Every structure is written in C-alpha cells, then in structure tokens.
Amino acid sequence: MLFLEKKPLVKKILFVCLGNICRSPAAEAVFKDIVAKKGLAAKFEIDSAGTSGYHSGEPADVRMQQHAKKRGYTITSISRPFDPKYDFDHFDLILAMDDDNLHDLKEMTRNQEDVKKIHLMTDFSASGHHHHVPDPYYGGPQGFDFVLDLLEETGKGLFNYIENSTS
Numbered sequence: 023m024l025f026l027e028k029k030p031l032v033k034k035i036l037f038v039c040l041g042n043i044c045r046s047p048a049a050e051a052v053f054k055d056i057v058a059k060k061g062l063a064a065k066f067e068i069d070s071a072g073t074s075g076y077h078s079g080e081p082a083d084v085r086m087q088q089h090a091k092k093r094g095y096t097i098t099s100i101s102r103p104f105d106p107k108y109d110f111d112h113f114d115l116i117l118a119m120d121d122d123n124l125h126d127l128k129e130m131t132r133n134q135e136d137v138k139k140i141h142l143m144t145d146f147s148a149s150g151h152h153h154h155v156p157d158p159y160y161g162g163p164q165g166f167d168f169v170l171d172l173l174e175e176t177g178k179g180l181f182n183y184i185e186n187s188t189s
C-alpha cells in the first residue's frame with residue numbers, strides 16, 4: 023500500500039521595519055503570541071528583518087523589550103537586514119510597518135510575485151484609523167505602548183485574514 027505523507031500547511035510571515043530593533047521584532051513577538059494562543063504555533067514560521075542593516079546582530083531596543091515584557095511578550099529576535107534573494111522566495115507574506123519600509127521593499131522586488139507578497143501592517147487594522155506603525159525610536163515611552171496597541175490590533179486582523187484565506 024502506498025502511504026502519501028500529508029504535509030502540514032505552514033504559513034511563513036515576515037515583519038519588516040527600518041532597524042529591526044523596535045517595531046518588527048515587537049510585531050514578531052505579538053503575532054507569535056496570537057498564533058500560540060490559537061494552538062497553531064507549529065503551522066506558522068514567523069520572523070522579522072530591517073530594510074537597513076544599521077543594527078545588524080543587536081537584540082531589540084531595551085525600551086521595546088521592557089514595554090513588551092509588561093504585556094507578557096518576550097522579544098528574542100536579533101536584528102538582521104532583509105535579504106531579497108532569500109526572503110522573497112521563502113516567505114508568503116511580508117508586512118511593512120510604514121510607507122518608507124513599503125517603498126524600500128518594493129525597490130528590491132524582482133517580479134510581480136514578490137510585489138504581491140508585500141502589504142502594510144495597518145492594512146489589517148479593523149478600526150482603519152491608522153495608516154502606518156510609527157517609529158518610536160526617537161520618542162518617549164508612550165510611543166512604544168502605542169506601537170504595541172497597534173500591533174495587537176493589526177495582528178488580530180492579520181490572523182483573521184490568513185485564517186479566512188486558507189480555510
């Protein structure tokens with residue numbers, strides 16, 4: 023008898039900001055938490071990257087880590103630059119935090135397949151009130167909390183979108 027191995031469908035999601043030390047590592051942690059709470063961690067591969075390599079090899083900004091910790095998220099990612107040759111082929115969805123990130127990613131695309139994978143994170147906002155995830159790096163503590171609020175809202179929207187488009 024022939025047994026065909028049934029491979030689980032794994033969705034591969036990449037979050038992208040400028041430095042990969044504030045917004046996208048937080049997005050990675052928040053989305054991992056959403057998926058884990060649904061019992062679907064094994065069905066997802068979730069990562070983050072920066073359009074720049076300014077902070078390559080560094081852990082997330084301590085302020086972002088501390089604000090995330092207060093909500094129960096542990097940010098473990100280490101900053102790395104977006105790699106067009108690998109990341110466009112490997113990931114199914116690439117989420118940019120703001121219009122600059124979106125523009126920079128689009129500049130690196132090689133074909134329409136690459137272009138179709140890129141979206142703004144705020145496209146998944148249920149409220150539709152916000153059009154980008156603002157960079158908190160040069161601001162005060164409230165900026166980090168606001169980023170986390172937005173990532174929780176848009177993360178849920180992203181999860182619902184994926185669930186509806188794969189079921």
Ligand code: 4NP
Nearest residue numbers: 039040041042043044045159
């Ligand atoms: P991120 O924030 O893009 O959310 O990681 C920034 C981190 C570092 C810098 C800018 C934004 N920087 O200019 O070094």
